[in-house]
Amino acid sequence: MRKFSWRIAATIAGALAASSSVAWAAEVNVYTSREPALVKPVFEAFTAATGTRVNAVFVQNGLEERVKAEGANSPADVIVLVDVARLANAKAMGITQPFDSREIEAAVPTGLRDPDGHWTAVTLRSRVVYAAKDRVKQDAITYEDLADPRWKGRICIRSAQHPYNVSLIGAMIAHHGEEQTADWLTGLKANLARKPSGGDRDVAKDIVAGVCDIGLGNTYYVGLLRADQNAAQQAWGQGVKVLDSRFQGGGTHVNVSGAAIAKNAPNKAQAQKLIAFMLSDEAQRLMADANFEYPVRAGLPSTRTQAAFGPIAADPLALAEIARQRRPASELVDRVGIDN
Amino acid sequence: MRQRPDRGRRGAGLGPFVAAAGVGAALVGVPLLALGVIAFGGEPAVLRHVWHYVLPQALRDTLLLLLGVALVTSVLGVGTAWIVTAYRFRGRGLVAPALMLPLAIPTYIVAYIYVEILDPLGPVQTLWRALWGFRSRADYSFIDIRSLPGAIVIMGLVLYPYLYLSARALFAVQSASLLEVGRTLGAGPLTLFRHVALPLARPAVALGLTLVLLETLNDIGASEYLGVRTLSVSIYTTWLNRGSLAGAAQIACAMLLVVLVILLIERRARGQRRFAASPKHPRPIAPLALEGWRGALALGLCLIPVFFGFVLPAGFLAQQAMTRLLAGRADLEMVGQLATTIALAGTATGLIIGLGVMIAAGARLLRGKAMAALARLAGLGYAIPGTVLAIGLLWPMAGLDNIIADLVRQIAGVSPGLLLTGSGFAIVLAYLARFLGIAIGGIESGFARISPRMDDAARALGRRPREVLSRIHLPLLRPSIVSAALLVFVDCCKELPATLLLRPLNLETLATRVYADASRGLFEEGALAALLIVLVGLVPVVIAARPQARDHVPPIDQDRALGPALPLAS
Numbered sequence: 001m002r003k004f005s006w007r008i009a010a011t012i013a014g015a016l017a018a019s020s021s022v023a024w025a026a027e028v029n030v031y032t033s034r035e036p037a038l039v040k041p042v043f044e045a046f047t048a049a050t051g052t053r054v055n056a057v058f059v060q061n062g063l064e065e066r067v068k069a070e071g072a073n074s075p076a077d078v079i080v081l082v083d084v085a086r087l088a089n090a091k092a093m094g095i096t097q098p099f100d101s102r103e104i105e106a107a108v109p110t111g112l113r114d115p116d117g118h119w120t121a122v123t124l125r126s127r128v129v130y131a132a133k134d135r136v137k138q139d140a141i142t143y144e145d146l147a148d149p150r151w152k153g154r155i156c157i158r159s160a161q162h163p164y165n166v167s168l169i170g171a172m173i174a175h176h177g178e179e180q181t182a183d184w185l186t187g188l189k190a191n192l193a194r195k196p197s198g199g200d201r202d203v204a205k206d207i208v209a210g211v212c213d214i215g216l217g218n219t220y221y222v223g224l225l226r227a228d229q230n231a232a233q234q235a236w237g238q239g240v241k242v243l244d245s246r247f248q249g250g251g252t253h254v255n256v257s258g259a260a261i262a263k264n265a266p267n268k269a270q271a272q273k274l275i276a277f278m279l280s281d282e283a284q285r286l287m288a289d290a291n292f293e294y295p296v297r298a299g300l301p302s303t304r305t306q307a308a309f310g311p312i313a314a315d316p317l318a319l320a321e322i323a324r325q326r327r328p329a330s331e332l333v334d335r336v337g338i339d340n
Numbered sequence: 341m342r343q344r345p346d347r348g349r350r351g352a353g354l355g356p357f358v359a360a361a362g363v364g365a366a367l368v369g370v371p372l373l374a375l376g377v378i379a380f381g382g383e384p385a386v387l388r389h390v391w392h393y394v395l396p397q398a399l400r401d402t403l404l405l406l407l408g409v410a411l412v413t414s415v416l417g418v419g420t421a422w423i424v425t426a427y428r429f430r431g432r433g434l435v436a437p438a439l440m441l442p443l444a445i446p447t448y449i450v451a452y453i454y455v456e457i458l459d460p461l462g463p464v465q466t467l468w469r470a471l472w473g474f475r476s477r478a479d480y481s482f483i484d485i486r487s488l489p490g491a492i493v494i495m496g497l498v499l500y501p502y503l504y505l506s507a508r509a510l511f512a513v514q515s516a517s518l519l520e521v522g523r524t525l526g527a528g529p530l531t532l533f534r535h536v537a538l539p540l541a542r543p544a545v546a547l548g549l550t551l552v553l554l555e556t557l558n559d560i561g562a563s564e565y566l567g568v569r570t571l572s573v574s575i576y577t578t579w580l581n582r583g584s585l586a587g588a589a590q591i592a593c594a595m596l597l598v599v600l601v602i603l604l605i606e607r608r609a610r611g612q613r614r615f616a617a618s619p620k621h622p623r624p625i626a627p628l629a630l631e632g633w634r635g636a637l638a639l640g641l642c643l644i645p646v647f648f649g650f651v652l653p654a655g656f657l658a659q660q661a662m663t664r665l666l667a668g669r670a671d672l673e674m675v676g677q678l679a680t681t682i683a684l685a686g687t688a689t690g691l692i693i694g695l696g697v698m699i700a701a702g703a704r705l706l707r708g709k710a711m712a713a714l715a716r717l718a719g720l721g722y723a724i725p726g727t728v729l730a731i732g733l734l735w736p737m738a739g740l741d742n743i744i745a746d747l748v749r750q751i752a753g754v755s756p757g758l759l760l761t762g763s764g765f766a767i768v769l770a771y772l773a774r775f776l777g778i779a780i781g782g783i784e785s786g787f788a789r790i791s792p793r794m795d796d797a798a799r800a801l802g803r804r805p806r807e808v809l810s811r812i813h814l815p816l817l818r819p820s821i822v823s824a825a826l827l828v829f830v831d832c833c834k835e836l837p838a839t840l841l842l843r844p845l846n847l848e849t850l851a852t853r854v855y856a857d858a859s860r861g862l863f864e865e866g867a868l869a870a871l872l873i874v875l876v877g878l879v880p881v882v883i884a885a886r887p888q889a890r891d892h893v894p895p896i897d898q899d900r901a902l903g904p905a906l907p908l909a910s
Contacts, residue, residue: 029845035860036848055845058856061580062731062841066761069738073745073758075845089583159567161577197486197567198455201861209460210476221861229667230864236461291860330581334393339569 027053028270032080033063034257038290039080042283049277052270067095067262076262077271083163084121085170087258088323091118096260099272107279107297111318112256121256121319122278123287124294126312127168128245128252130222131214132207133238140244141214143172143253147187155191156206156215158199160338161330164218167255169332170325174317175247178328185336196339201225201236208239223292223308242309251315255322256296257287354805357702361711364699364718364780367773371732372596372724375589378731382586390578390587395594398574402598404488405495405568406553412496413552416645417503418545422533423642425511426519428627429635435642436508437882442649443501443827444877446834448561449854449870450498451491452863453653455565458485491566497649499555503548510544511537511625519625529628546609551722553602557595558725560837561858571595572725585731592728599723654874660867674853678872681849684764684839685832685876688771693825695772696779701813704787705795705805715784719777726837729774734841737766762844770838775831779824786820787813826880833876850876 032039036058043054055075059066064086067076079096081087090096091114098117105113113120129141146155157165172181193212200217204225207215225237246252259278261271277283284295289304294312306312333339424436442450458464460477474480484490522536560572571591579588630638695718703715721729741758749755760766790813798808814821836851843852850873857866 035856037856037860037865057843057845057847058852059841059843060855060859061576061727062734065585065731066734066738066841069735070758070761071738071742073742073755075757075762085583092583159564159569161569161581163581166581194484195487195567198565199861202455202459202486205459205461206477209465210478211460224862230663232461327582330577331389331393334389337393337397339567340397 026051026267026270027055028077028267028274029075030054030056030078030080030274031059031063031067031076031262032056033058033060033086034080034082038287041286041290042278045282045286046274046277050273052273054274064090064093064095068093072264074262074264075266077265077267078274079260079262080122080257081119081260082255082257083167084256084258084319085163085167085323085326087114087119087256087260088320090260091116095263097263097265097268099261099275101272101276103276104279109296109298111316112296113258114320119258119260120275120279121258121296122275123257123284123291124254124296124312124314125256125291126219126245126252126254126294126309126314127164127216128219129214129243130204130207130217130240131243132210133241135210135213136241136243138243139241140246142246142248143168144176144184144248146191146214146216147184149187149191151191151214153191153193154213155188156193156203156212157188157196158203158216159196160185160333164200164255165216166326166329166333167322168216168253170322170329171247171253171315171317173325173329173332174321175250178332181329182332182336185332185338189336189338192338204240205236208236214243219305219309220292223305226308227292244310244313246313247315250317251313254294254312254314256319257293354702354706357698357705357805358711358714360695360698361702361714361718364695364772364776365714367769367776368717368719368721368724370736371729371773372720373732374735375592375728375732378586378735379589379593380586382584382590386578386582386584386587387590389582390574390591394574394578394591398569398571398591401488401568402557402570405491405563405570406556408489408492409495409499409552409556410549412492413500413503414545414549416496416500417548417552418507418538418541420500420642420645421504421507421511421541422537423638425508425625426529426533426537426627427630427635427638429630429638431635431639432642435639435646438646438650439504439642440501441646441654441878442498443830444874445498445650445653446561446836446851446854446870446873447495447498447555447559448565448858449657449863450649450653451494451562451565452858453656454485454490454494456864457652457656458483458490486566488566488568491563491568494562494566495556495559497645499552500645500649502551502555503545506544506548506551507541510541542609546606550602550606554599554723557598557602560725560727571598572727575725575728589728589731592725595725595728596723603723654871657867657871657874660864661871664865664868673848674850674869674872677848677850677853677869678876680764680847681833681851681873682876684767684771684849685829687764688768688775688832689825689829691768692772692776692779692828693783693821696776696783696824697809697814697817697821699776699780700783700787701805701809703784704792704813705808715780719780721773722775722777724774726774726835727841730770730838730841733766733770733773733838737761737769737842761842764844764847766842766844767839770842771832771835774835774838775828778828778831782820782824782827783817786817786824789820790816822883826883829880830877833873 030043036056043056046052047054063079063081067074067079070076079090081090096118100117104120108120159165160169169181169185172184200221203215203217204221206212219242222237222240222242225233228234228237259275261268261275265271279297281297281300284297284300285303287293288295292305292308294305295303420439424432456462465482468482472480518536518540519532522532527535558572560576563570564573571594575588575591578591579585699715699718703711737760741760744759745755745757760769794812795808798812803811834851836855839849840852840855850869853869854866854873857863
């Protein structure tokens with residue numbers, strides 16, 4: 001047993017050493033917290049287009065800490081993160097560097113990238129209100145409405161501490177201030193049909209089953225359910241509708257997945273190229289369509305997502321502002337005790 | 341001097357043993373130290389918030405979860421262990437090893453599966469509605485699987501084998517004569533269980549329970565999904581939502597206090613009692629034959645946890661994997677991921693067992709307090725939550741990496757990149773830190789069965805410590821080593837947080853693959869990979885279940901028979 005494993009150990013050590021020391025003509029290393037299945041097609045397209053090899057690793061929690069700990073010798077070139085708060089945090093931790101590309105600035109609206117050019121959004125995902133198709137008549141709602149007593153016992157959400165919800169609550173704080181948001185959360189808590197748990201898909205399923213009538217979720221989960229080849233899942237996806245959800249006097253809450261160049265990127269030029277590629281028409285469609293998200297590129301024609309859910313009227317609030325409110329929002333969730 | 345082993349023990353040949361213990365202790369001590377340093381940098385505001393709004397609720401949920409899981413696993417684990425040891429019935433040979441199977445499935449996967457089966461749109465409630473003519477979930481009441489009780493039952497079903505294994509090992513060697521006396525005096529089977537077997541099994545129960553509770557405390561995936569906000573979950577929240585790694589480290593330190601309390605309770609529960617059963621000639625219990633309905637009942641009772649802990653979830657995975665295979669959506673990458681998983685787990689297991697043997701042997705041969713303390717520290721990794729350990733390891737390892745890289749660059753002019761985190765070696769080191777305790781515990785309990793007089797005799801005859809180990813101990817330790825190795829291997833295959841955080845570019849294991857799908861909310865997509873984890877884990881579990889060496893139980897040192905981790909083979 002031991003000898004056997006030593007042999008295996010020697011083999012992988014050798015293989016790893018070999019694979020890491022092979023000098024590719026050009027390569028770029030990506031650390032991503034966006035799930036591999038959602039970014040791989042883009043990386044493959046990039047390699048096909050440029051001949052540059054993309055090495056990737058999916059690190060979910062602790063990606064930023066890892067890059068920071070690796071320091072000057074970190075192999076990371078491009079950092080892909082989901083949630084604007086994490087992008088902002090990466091910049092604050094000093095693990096990113098500004099890209100210098102007019103291409104990127106031209107492609108991405110100002111509110112969707114860092115003012116200092118440290119990160120840019122690459123896809124948009126909207127967080128909306130799902131509703132039971134058969135029991136809810138209205139097709140539009142405001143987030144503020146969720147605290148209205150007429151929804152008493154009719155709302156489902158996943159844990160309010162989940163980053164998706166923290167982001168929405170942060171946006172609420174940015175719109176209305178902390179005090180009013182606390183009241184809103186208290187009202188929302190009183191309206192819950194059940195203690196928050198599960199994921200957004202479970203929210204959709206609970207609505208279909210009749211546990212509740214409306215719930216919060218990211219648009220793409222409904223798209224994914226409807227597109228599943230399993231008939232039961234399709235039925236769940238069809239059982240809910242996505243309401244036109246907006247802040248009072250604002251738009252739909254969006255968060256992003258985004259990219260940044262690592263501070264000590266060994267292949268900076270390639271990193272820059274990869275990010276520019278992620279913002280190309282081709283890659284934008286690939287990424288948006290893979291997960292029913294929206295492209296960030298201004299004026300990109302309709303995609304699968306828009307075909308299913310219509311165009312998006314994103315809230316004009318700057319993403320950086322939402323990121324700033326992450327911590328107050330998370331603390332507010334604990335203070336109101338909405339998950340308890 | 342050689343003739344006086346108690347003095348000669350400090351003599352030549354023991355250096356490697358001490359070094360091994362030092363390495364093991366450093367592997368656990370360094371991340372703990374790093375954690376302490378990180379915690380020290382916390383802001384008071386974060387700590388105040390955690391203290392007021394997070395800890396009260398997190399402690400309550402955690403304690404309730406621990407209590408509940410303790411209860412469920414005790415009933416399932418000790419009950420089944422008793423049935424298969426004390427009785428002989430049709431199907432026992434099959435069900436006794438099968439009771440270990442739930443060990444092979446990652447807990448969070450089982451949680452996802454049970455939600456899928458038991459939630460309002462799952463098959464069970466759909467049938468329920470069809471039977472009673474309900475139209476909506478609002479019309480009837482039904483158990484809610486996404487809840488604290490749900491989490492307790494699910495974790496209980498997955499974790500009871502730890503208790504089953506330790507209780508069974510103890511029942512098998514310790515109770516024979518006492519039980520027979522009881523039987524002669526006319527005690528019925530329940531009376532025997534309650535008044536003789538259960539008190540006898542208390543140390544084993546304490547040991548198995550400790551492992552169960554540490555696993556429960558460690559869990560993050562299942563608790564979070566089921567809406568139970570444990571300490572582990574709040575560590576994540578503090579770290580990720582409030583950007584405070586220091587605050588998270590502080591909660592982690594609070595959690596380590598819980599761990600220490602558990603370990604202390606375990607030591608007390610174990611240490612207070614000594615048993616009068618003859619240490620020199622323990623006999624396995626002669627099981628009572630159960631015929632007819634009694635036999636069927638015994639079999640049925642044992643099949644319940646096997647079915648719900650393994651057959652049902654594994655069957656669900658198999659069905660999901662099948663539909664995806666038939667749809668042609670299996671990819672060849674999975675073969676590579678399987679190989680990577682086996683290679684990493686195999687390498688780590690080899691190193692862990694090697695180090696574990698050295699450390700346990702060192703503790704045995706040196707019999708000193710310092711050595712025992714080192715061994716205990718080296719074994720503590722199992723008690724530290726995986727994510728916490730991974731974060732604690734990240735900084736020192738990356739630091740070392742950078743020192744090496746800079747040094748090489750100065751000497752050779754080219755940077756070799758990061759050698760530890762850039763290869764799979766960082767993961768192997770993390771496995772080592774995390775699972776060394778299982779090996780040390782298992783091997784120590786094997787050592788406990790070898791009379792120290794043998795060592796004395798060998799040393800008196802002029803054998804060096806190394807020779808005593810290789811010529812006498814190792815052959816006798818074989819069963820313990822094999823079972824510890826298998827358990828370590830299964831745990832390495834399932835390990836997620838450290839693998840996820842420390843792996844190099846392009847490296848994917850089955851566990852990370854499954855997790856990637858699950859984190860998109862599509863855990864069924866990972867069914868095939870999850871099934872492969874189960875299969876990889878199944879092989880060792882089945883091997884461990886072989887009734888090896890069970891007929892020859894060597895003399896046992898009662899006091900040490902139950903090392904800090906479970907004695908798998910008896």
